[in-house]
Amino acid sequence: MMMPIxxxxxxxxxxxxxxxxxxxxRVAIVTETYPPEVNGVxxxxxxxxxxxxxxxxxxxxxxxxxxxPDAGEAPGGGGDEERFHEVLMRGLPIPRxxxxxMGMVSKKTLVKLWTLRxxxxxxxxTEGPMGWSALQAARYLKLPVxxxxxxxxxxxxxxxxxxxxxxxxxxxxxxxxxxxxxTMVPDAGLRxxxxxxxxxxxxxxxRGVDTALFNPARRSEALRAAWGVAPHDPVVVxxxxxxxxKNLGTLVEAFEAFQRLQPRAxxxxxxxxxxRxxxxxxxxGAIFAGMRHGEDLAAHYASGDLFIFPSITETFGxxxxxxxxxxxxxxxxxxxxxxxxxxxxxxxxxxPFGHSxxxxxxxxxxxxxxxxxxxxxxxxxxxxxxALSWDSIIGxxxxxxxxxxxxxxxxxxxxxxxxxxxx
Numbered sequence: 221m222m223m224p225i226x227x228x229x230x231x232x233x234x235x236x237x238x239x240x241x242x243x244x245x246r247v248a249i250v251t252e253t254y255p256p257e258v259n260g261v262x263x264x265x266x267x268x269x270x271x272x273x274x275x276x277x278x279x280x281x282x283x284x285x286x287x288x289p290d291a292g293e294a295p296g297g298g299g300d301e302e303r304f305h306e307v308l309m310r311g312l313p314i315p316r317x318x319x320x321x322m323g324m325v326s327k328k329t330l331v332k333l334w335t336l337r338x339x340x341x342x343x344x345x346t347e348g349p350m351g352w353s354a355l356q357a358a359r360y361l362k363l364p365v366x367x368x369x370x371x372x373x374x375x376x377x378x379x380x381x382x383x384x385x386x387x388x389x390x391x392x393x394x395x396x397x398x399x400x401x402x403t404m405v406p407d408a409g410l411r412x413x414x415x416x417x418x419x420x421x422x423x424x425x426x427r428g429v430d431t432a433l434f435n436p437a438r439r440s441e442a443l444r445a446a447w448g449v450a451p452h453d454p455v456v457v458x459x460x461x462x463x464x465x466k467n468l469g470t471l472v473e474a475f476e477a478f479q480r481l482q483p484r485a486x487x488x489x490x491x492x493x494x495x496r497x498x499x500x501x502x503x504x505g506a507i508f509a510g511m512r513h514g515e516d517l518a519a520h521y522a523s524g525d526l527f528i529f530p531s532i533t534e535t536f537g538x539x540x541x542x543x544x545x546x547x548x549x550x551x552x553x554x555x556x557x558x559x560x561x562x563x564x565x566x567x568x569x570x571x572p573f574g575h576s577x578x579x580x581x582x583x584x585x586x587x588x589x590x591x592x593x594x595x596x597x598x599x600x601x602x603x604x605x606x607a608l609s610w611d612s613i614i615g616x617x618x619x620x621x622x623x624x625x626x627x628x629x630x631x632x633x634x635x636x637x638x639x640x641x642x643x
Contacts (some may be wrong), residue, residue, distance in 0.1 A: 245621055246278040248334065250354040251345035254283045258491075258511055259461070260538035261370045264427055265345045271614035273304060280305040280339060282325075284350065307333065309350065325350050330357035339363065341621050345370065347396050355399055364624040366402040369393070369414065369422075370535055394418050401624050404617070406536035407560055423630050425617055427557070428610035429541040436547030436602055438515065438522040447507050447523075452591055453484040457524030457548065459517075459539045460531065462493035470530035470576050472502055474551065474583040478526075481587035490520050521546035525594055526586060529558070532574050544568075545605035549597035551582055567601035 249269060253262040272279050285308040309325040330353055334342075342358040342365040344351045351367070358365040397403040397419055404425040405411050411422045441451065449455055456475055460466050479485045487506040489499065500508060512520050521527075527543035529552045540557040543550055550568035552558035553575075562568040569586055571579035586594065619631045 243622065244276050244278065245341065245618075245625070246280070246339045247272060247621065248280040248282060248339040248342045248354075249345060250282045250342065250351055252284055252348045252350050253346065254281070254286075256513070257286065258513060260536070261346065263538060264370070267428065267430070267610055268343075268345075268614065268617065271610055272618075275614065275618065276303065277618075278303045278305075280307065280337065282307045282309065282330075282333075282350070282354070284309055305337070325353050327353045327356040327360065330354055331360055334358075334361055334363065340625050341366065343621075344368070344400065347393060352396065355396065359399065364621075365400045366404065366620060366624060367397050367400040368404050369397060369410070369419075390417065397421075402620055402630060404620070407556060409555055409559060410535055421630075423620060425620070426560075426608070426613055427536055427538065427541070428608045428613045429538070429545045429605055430610070431545045431606055431608070433515070433518050434521060434542045434545035434605075435518065436522050436598070438519045438546070440519045440523050443519055443523045447486060447488060449486050450484070453486065454478075454482050454526065454591070454594070455524040456485060456487045456526050456528055457490065457521060457543070458487070458528055459490040459521065459543070460529070461491050462489065462495045462499060464495060465531070465533045466493075466495075467530045467532050468495055468499060470579055471528055472499070473576070474528050474530060474580055475503075475506075477580045477583045478528075478587040481584065485587075488520065488524060490517065518546065521548065524548055525591075525598070526551065527568075528552075528583065530576075530579060541605050541608055544601035545608075547598040547602045549586065549594055549601055551579070551586060553579065561604055563600075563604075567597050567604055 249265065251261070251265045253259060253265070255262050255266050269279055269281060281304070283306075309329075334357060338361070340363075342354060342363050344354050344358075344365065344367045347367070347369075355365060355367075394417060397414075398421070400421070402421045402423050403414070403419060404423055405414065406425065406427050408424055411424055414422050444451070444455065447455065456478060458471055462468065475485070475487045487503060488509055489503075489506060490509045490512050492511050496508065499506070509520055521543055524546075525548065527540075527548040527550045529537065529540060529543075529550065531537065532553055532555075534556045537552070537557045540550055540552060541561060544561060544567065550558060550562050552562060552568070552570060553573045554570040555573045558568075558570060562570050564570050569582040571582050589597075616631070622628070623630050
């Protein structure tokens with residue numbers, strides 16, 4: 221038997237030089253969307269999961285099975301990895317969003333799962349049926365629980381002819397989030413809006429961007445040539461779902477205003493959705509690139525020159541920092557991510573929220589700039605995006621988890637460092 225070796229009597233241990241003890245948590249994350257599904261919520265949840273795993277926390281990811289080949293474990297499975305346990309539940313297609321699925325799981329199933337494998341905290345990323353069951357199970361087991369407010373379902377309702385559901389939807393969301401101990405939102409403007417509507421425990425947690433993936437270095441002259449544009453022809457890019465809630469009529473008008481001064485400009489739309497056919501009829505000269513992923517998506521961003529995003533239903537709008545990280549100037553409304561990141565005249569232009577005439581005027585302002593000026597704005601946009609570290613954001617989430625588990629007051633939100641730019 222090996223005997224422990226005792227240090228010499230005169231040995232000194234420099235305690236201050238030892239690394240601090242990290243507190244490793246077991247977190248259950250419940251979400252109804254996750255990659256390879258393509259949307260801002262899925263990408264953000266994946267970044268949180270990977271960030272927590274990188275910090276050596278145990279993550280139990282509970283999500284709907286996306287397709288028959290989707291590998292996963294039955295509820296209560298042990299998992300192949302000690303620090304990552306994925307549980308797939310039954311899912312049903314969401315009306316009008318067939319590429320997404322809402323999870324179907326009972327409170328009883330989750331109570332059994334979490335009794336066998338009890339987490340320190342439950343983090344509910346989406347407010348659908350799976351999220352509701354998770355909330356009920358967490359409360360039954362007296363587990364700390366936090367949530368995200370990620371999608372403006374209440375704002376979407378008016379775009380699908382069900383505006384009369386606005387009040388009941390908002391009532392459900394308020395009840396849902398007020399039963400959690402903390403609701404995380406991406407910016408202070410949304411926090412003020414929700415607090416005015418009676419939401420409690422709202423805390424700002426900024427969102428980051430993968431600046432290695434979304435990078436000006438991914439610009440592809442071969443891709444631009446495939447679009448039929450010359451090296452100095454301006455390319456306007458839009459990335460997002462082609463659907464009524466994205467305010468795409470204003471996108472069309474803004475591009476037409478831009479093109480009147482820049483006749484060789486081309487519009488590239490990345491994404492798909494129910495409005496695609498109508499847009500193709502209105503924009504016969506546009507490039508409809510469809511769904512793109514990973515490095516291919518990043519190349520589509522970086523191969524443009526200007527990003528136009530007229531949506532007025534975002535909770536944050538991940539595409540804004542992705543475009544900026546790719547070196548594009550941005551035209552958007554003054555809210556959500558754009559209000560925090562875009563400095564008019566430096567890295568893009570803003571219009572007052574929902575004011576379409578001013579949005580079109582700002583498109584003209586950008587069209588009047590020469591290519592070198594637009595390129596300098598894109599460089600400033602990249603500089604801003606480089607400050608959006610996911611590591612610091614995960615650290616903020618980690619602090620919130622610790623406060624909820626220990627019953628301490630919630631920490632102050634970390635500032636979004638990209639807000640402050642050099643003059």
